[in-house]
Amino acid sequence: MENKCAIEMKGITKRFGKVVANDSIDLSIYSGEILALLGENGSGKTTLMNMLSGIYQPDEGKIFKDGQEIYIRSPREAYQYGIGMIHQHYKLVEVFTAAQNVILGLDDEKLDLAKTEGKVKEIASRYGFDIDPSMKVYDMSVSQKQTVEIIKVLYRGASILVLDEPTAVLTPQETQKLFRILKNMREDGKAIIIITHKLNEVMEVSDKVAVLRKGRYVGTVETRNTNPQALTDMMVGHAVMLNIDRPKYEKPEEKLIVEHLTVLDQEGVKRLDDVSFTAKTGEILGIAGISGSGQKELLEAITGLYPIKNGSIRFVREKGKEVELMGLPPKRIRQEGVGMAFVPEDRLGMGLVGSMGMTGNMLLRSWRKGKGLLVEKKEPEELAKKIWEELEVVTPGTNYPVRRLSGGNVQKVLVGREIASQPEVLLTAYAVRGLDINTSYTIYNLLTEEKMKGVAVVYVGEDLDVLLELSDRILVLCGGQVAGIVDARSATKEEIGLMMTQFVTKEE
Amino acid sequence: MSQEKRIPFVRLAKRAEMDRKKVWLIRISSIFVAFILGSIPMMLTGSNPIEAYSVIISGSLSRPVYIRQTVKIAIPLLGCALAIAPCFKMRFWNIGAEGQITMGAMVSTYFALFFVKKVPNLPFLPDGSPNVTLLLIMLVSGAVAGGIWGLIPAFFKAKWNTNETLFTLMMNYIAIGIVAWLQGGPWEGRKGSQLIPMFDKSARLPDVFGVNCGWIIVLVLVVLMYIYMSRTKQGYEIAVIGDSVNTARYAGMNVGYIIMRTMFISGAISGLVGFLIVSGSNYTLYSGVANNVGFTAITVAWLSQLNSFAMIIISMILAVLDKGANTLQTRMGVPASIADIITGILLFAMLSSEFFINYKLVFRRSDKKEVSA
């Protein structure tokens, strides 16, 4: 069967400031086909698709539909061209029913919910959705909400559907159901693009795979002519030498023992499932995994910020005495004298106080110090000055709101403070995200220095090259479970890539 | 189609930071704009605005007597604005100061009415002088009462995230209603008068420089609140919560407890203001004892950017308007409610000025036109 080319993107380039998110990308999308857009975090998949759905406009390049050049300037215009995108974060009004959400923003139609519900049911039965159009969104599961989003797009007559990591929030059963629906839509002649980095899903559902790497287009292959290994190679590329210094610590000892850790989120979904590992002094334990595999929950559970269903988190004191941390709030953990530092992912929303200066942020660790009612600002002020100087933070002064600093400087303040607390365990989440090369290396060096002081460092990262060169061991998370723990000195990028996507599990 | 259409002629963007001088220039000019706008209703009634403004100034500041009366108006306003500052810093929208004042006033009055003969004064004070012991009891009990009144909505906020704006608002009218009942019922003086008897001389705050000593208490509070907010551990906790609840949790703060504690303190200060009003100026209690001070003080606190010292200035400006407008009514026949109108306009203008400090308007660059086809 010869399929018609629905959309063609040619030479698409998109820059955000100095960062080139998409670099001259060509992509053709055919009707009656499922195209998987594959790539690591930050490879530019979502950016590219956002240009198709009218959220961004390309800086360079052209988009053609049926041979005609088109300009898509808003999601509304995208609909007019038959393009609909289902984003990762659903935009639904919680107190509305499915049908009410579906007609939101459709101006050329009278409000006739019965008719809308009928039409929704019709769409649902055509593609095999399971949905009650009069159900309120707040009563829905994540998968049902996703269904509403997809129907919203179909209701508007979209013939080209873009789904941004649709399976990230679904259970395996729900994923299977979604795939059946996608295949039904393909039979109906729709062009479907799914953004993903899960290889098994790519192999299962797609007809073709287009791969992006670091903002560049690597190529498109037919799924039946390829295999996960080849796709991984395309996705991660050849290992890049970063020349991160990795000295070896003499005698690592167990410092933090995590056993059978399971946590549930507010909806009762398992975010971590029976996770066990140990972090040792004098080593950097890298944590790899596609985003949302439980990294955030793991670190927050250890620091007492995330409620734990069951399991055990033990901190090993000198002379082998262990302290159970599970169930302790952050304050108690500190009172126990457990030297734990945490650089969270959300720097300004969790790690720092944006409206305060460096001094005020240093206080975040030490404000309880001293007996009186007053805070002692002298020490934090000195610490702020020290970090300002040693880490070369660019700021007009130690009282200048950190919110106004650039991302790299914000991170220096945060990491600087956490390290200054002389921790025994240092947890970091995406410590170099959004930072330039120089600052990134500053952070790597700081972490390695800590390691050599005998600190147990946990480094949650997304760049496999960095993980492989910086860490001593790498724990791979996949869907909240430990897919394996490998020696970073001998592991390969492909191996880890496959573990992340649940093709291989390996025990140490 | 042209790319042009996408870019609106003018759009809004957040401003990085404006230098201090310019910020104050904008704020001060907004005050001027407000006074110009405020002259419109004056002209509508056929008065000369310049004359009217000078009457307002002279009627409130030209003689020591006037100044004293003006300060008397400013005292509760300033005190209550101080009370509101920590809540607003924490982004807890306490609009229940009105009720907290009323409760404070009520409980202070209870002791003033029923304990006046029972509490011995300090031994070394001469007969006929204010009963210091009693006044202290009134002060503390008023503060505690106001604090508890503030604690109730905070408890529900901490426990079930109950909307504090609406809750505190309702608490105002419950407090006022209770006092209205006391006024016509159990505490009524002469039967049928609907009035609570005047306080005994010993339960009245002494004057210092012709104004009840409440002004000293409030000025002390200004300094204390400044120190509390900028130097203490609790003030630090409040600021962190106001910035990000997640950061506060990360730093090991017990957010619910801090919300309750802060509201207790805030309510207590409002309750203290209630004590100052009944014991320092009204010498009795009635349901309208708070007289909208709790509401106006919110605007004072907000416009002062929660800075204690700026509150002195803003509350004085509003007090001048209030006092001066009374003179205006007697001298020029302009209704005294002009004070509320000008206050309102002043608030509108100063609120709007923050927009120009925080946002900037970005105009479409003309060179874009050439780019588009």
Add this chain to the structure above:
Amino acid sequence: MTTLVALIVAAVTFGTVLMYGTLGEILTEKSGNLNLGVEGIMYMGGAFGLAGAFYYEKTAGAMASGPFAITIAILTAFLAGAAASLIYSFLTITLRTNQNVTGLALSIFGTGVGQFVGEFMRVSEGGYVALGNNLKNAFSATIFPDFLVSIPVVGSILFSHTVFFYLAIVVAILMYIFLTKTKKGLYLTAVGESQSTADAAGINITKYKYLATVIGGGISAIGGMVYIMTTAGCVWNHEGLSGVGWLAVALVIFCMWRPLNAIWGSVLFGAMMIMYLRVSLPFVPTEIYKILPYVVTVIVLILTSMRNSRDKQPPASLGINYFREER
């Protein structure tokens, strides 16, 4: 029995005032704007409504017609309230000022303007501003014929009220239809629930917020006028009007943001507010009745937050300003 009937009739009279205030604020809050200026808006409605009717009577003299005077009073009150809300809308929607503070400022401003207009009229007209008996009766007369009104019990309860009561019910029903049966109503609800969702769906949220707030303010203001022209007997009376606006805000919560609930809710609140004059229960001081509406509202507020029922919540974006780039 007669006491009860009299109580109901009086409750309806005061309840009518509340109903307008509440319905207007429901519409406003549905758009996500928490306008705490209702108190000021109702003052302005009262003063300008009175002024409209009064100056109309002055111009028309003996020719003045009741229905026309009523129309003018409604219009002037509505416009005054709409103008006041326009200030609020401009500040909060366009200039993104804090809603609580702006609402309170509007309260101060509006009560000032209402007072000012009321007093100014009194001063400029030489001491006393009141409508002639003719018009006064027109404002407080029922629209139903005598034989209906004189039916025992039922007549008084159903047919003896002023035109404003029946009009308010019409407004409530229309608002109910608008919010639940029309597309624009659905969009407005979407704006109040999630501004970013509505924005993403291509709904002009600025337009919806402005219109809902301005029209809502106009409706609230009519309540102030109704108070002055019926309960207060066509004379400016700021003391009686004080607190009514806040009661309306409470009633919005009590009604769970539903216009139809406002019909019985306002009569119930009206009853609680005037009960002290008519019903005395043993051991319960009558003055305490007056705080019942607020106590009940607090209980409703607590219960809804505890039960966390998703349908019975304030509009989710109530009190929050929206700036698209801040998502």
